[in-house]
Amino acid sequence: MLTKGKKLLQTHFGYNQFRAGQEDIIQKVLSGNDTLAIMPTGAGKSICYQIPAMMLPGVTFVISPLISLMKDQVDALDKAGIPSTYINSAISNEEMNQRLADIYNGEYKLVYIAPERLEVTSFRRMMDGIHISCLAIDEAHCISQWGHDFRPSYLQIKNLIQDIQPKPVVLALTATATPQVQQDVCELLRVEQENVVMTGFERENLHFQVVKGQDRDRFLLEYIEKNQGQSGIIYAATRKEVDRLYQLLNKRGIATGRYHAGLSEQNRNEQQESFLYDDVTVMVATNAFGMGINKSNVRFVIHYHIPRNMESYYQEAGRAGRDGEESDCILLFSPQDTHIQSFLIEQSDMDELRKENEYGKLRKMVAYGHTESCLQQYILHYFGEENPPECGKCGNCIDEREQIDVTKEAQMVLSCIRRMKERFGKTMVAQVLTGSANQKVKNFGFQKLSTYGIMKGKPQKEVNEFIDFLTAEGYLKPTDGTYPILMLTERAGEVLRGNELVYQKEKVQISKIVEDNA
Numbered sequence: 001m002l003t004k005g006k007k008l009l010q011t012h013f014g015y016n017q018f019r020a021g022q023e024d025i026i027q028k029v030l031s032g033n034d035t036l037a038i039m040p041t042g043a044g045k046s047i048c049y050q051i052p053a054m055m056l057p058g059v060t061f062v063i064s065p066l067i068s069l070m071k072d073q074v075d076a077l078d079k080a081g082i083p084s085t086y087i088n089s090a091i092s093n094e095e096m097n098q099r100l101a102d103i104y105n106g107e108y109k110l111v112y113i114a115p116e117r118l119e120v121t122s123f124r125r126m127m128d129g130i131h132i133s134c135l136a137i138d139e140a141h142c143i144s145q146w147g148h149d150f151r152p153s154y155l156q157i158k159n160l161i162q163d164i165q166p167k168p169v170v171l172a173l174t175a176t177a178t179p180q181v182q183q184d185v186c187e188l189l190r191v192e193q194e195n196v197v198m199t200g201f202e203r204e205n206l207h208f209q210v211v212k213g214q215d216r217d218r219f220l221l222e223y224i225e226k227n228q229g230q231s232g233i234i235y236a237a238t239r240k241e242v243d244r245l246y247q248l249l250n251k252r253g254i255a256t257g258r259y260h261a262g263l264s265e266q267n268r269n270e271q272q273e274s275f276l277y278d279d280v281t282v283m284v285a286t287n288a289f290g291m292g293i294n295k296s297n298v299r300f301v302i303h304y305h306i307p308r309n310m311e312s313y314y315q316e317a318g319r320a321g322r323d324g325e326e327s328d329c330i331l332l333f334s335p336q337d338t339h340i341q342s343f344l345i346e347q348s349d350m351d352e353l354r355k356e357n358e359y360g361k362l363r364k365m366v367a368y369g370h371t372e373s374c375l376q377q378y379i380l381h382y383f384g385e386e387n388p389p390e391c392g393k394c395g396n397c398i399d400e401r402e403q404i405d406v407t408k409e410a411q412m413v414l415s416c417i418r419r420m421k422e423r424f425g426k427t428m429v430a431q432v433l434t435g436s437a438n439q440k441v442k443n444f445g446f447q448k449l450s451t452y453g454i455m456k457g458k459p460q461k462e463v464n465e466f467i468d469f470l471t472a473e474g475y476l477k478p479t480d481g482t483y484p485i486l487m488l489t490e491r492a493g494e495v496l497r498g499n500e501l502v503y504q505k506e507k508v509q510i511s512k513i514v515e516d517n518a
């Protein structure tokens, strides 16, 4: 069967070899196994349903939330000689009926539809009688409440699968799925564990870096100056900041575009085009920019503010280096920015459980900013890869600052938390450690603890940062929720027993301050 698949790969797409995962996924689909494919952006997911679509009888329906991309995809398939069409809110009723009739008559192998269509009863009825042999679900993480982009209309897919007779083979595809989301997708779509195909998430040509404690505007200007003429995206959290940076860069003579939801559609399209065609080299944007942007020569993606979770970060940063050339992914990290994201979560209309889940994800994003371990390893670990190796080239791997033994200070913090019975958050712990006269501290009788004031004289902010560092390195695990409580991990136990030493890069002066106060 696959010899035929390979032939189709050559004749229709002009490629000689399948990429990692593709062959395995196609094989599973052709054998009738419902499958979940997890592959990073740019890895080649589309071919995994386009090739089976040509080989299976009937038609393949592709559910995709990216309406703006459907036309491009269909145009590309037309060029490749694969009959396909799409149905979404952008086409007239008349046109839709015509397309449905053509689908019914077997004129297409692939049909792209927006998930919202599934909520229209008349549309569902029209699907009856069409021989749908495969249902491909793009951006499948949208079906999970725990995903970063949950879409209620995706829940309709479950019913759809049950309704279609005979049952089509299901292929769910996503570039971002944490172990929790993977499990959820599998349960909802009834995919067996053995039919989950996950290719490596590593993007070898990306250099990750976290920049802290610097003037961000100056960093940006210097970086762009050094990398003149190279294409890059700068993500900022708010429209206001996008506008400000856009002006700043243009004033300095850097050809810069901007993109956010406050601009007219026409303006946004123009800005996007000029970036795609290299009329402007730098694009400053909110996270509204980039879905489906297939620009291969993006050399850097800089996040001016922290995004709301690791999924968004990796997706946005991953727009760099699609051509395989070395590229930079830089996060300008300032812990205070977390408030913007917390505010957005608080203001959203999610229910409490989802909000807590979002806070938990935001905290893991913040921990990325604090970690001193390999950044790529942190990312891969987040996405469920076991024991990923150090990359040897991210900002942390090549950081040559001296490692300072901060075991004693770590023990102070950890034992204080233990003495407070692991029932309090960062602020309270830091207050006890610095010997605060706060009434709440007294109400709990914490001034009697042996760890009370053990870090006296040290600014609370620094103690907070040290606690963040211990969290990022996995010694502490905050609970989910708006006011996370600090819990000790197994590793914390090892540190307290003296079995594990804790090292921190020299810049943070905590050991010195503690020594001065000892």
Ligand code: ADP
Residues within 6 Å of the ligand: 015, 016, 017, 018, 019, 022, 039, 040, 041, 042, 043, 044, 045, 046, 047
């Ligand atoms: P994804 O959906 O995973 O982000 P796409 O399906 O858009 O990725 O594919 C990304 C690019 O890789 C496309 O230009 C596609 O034509 C190309 N591609 C896919 N499979 C192969 C292959 N086997 N060999 C070479 N290029 C491929």
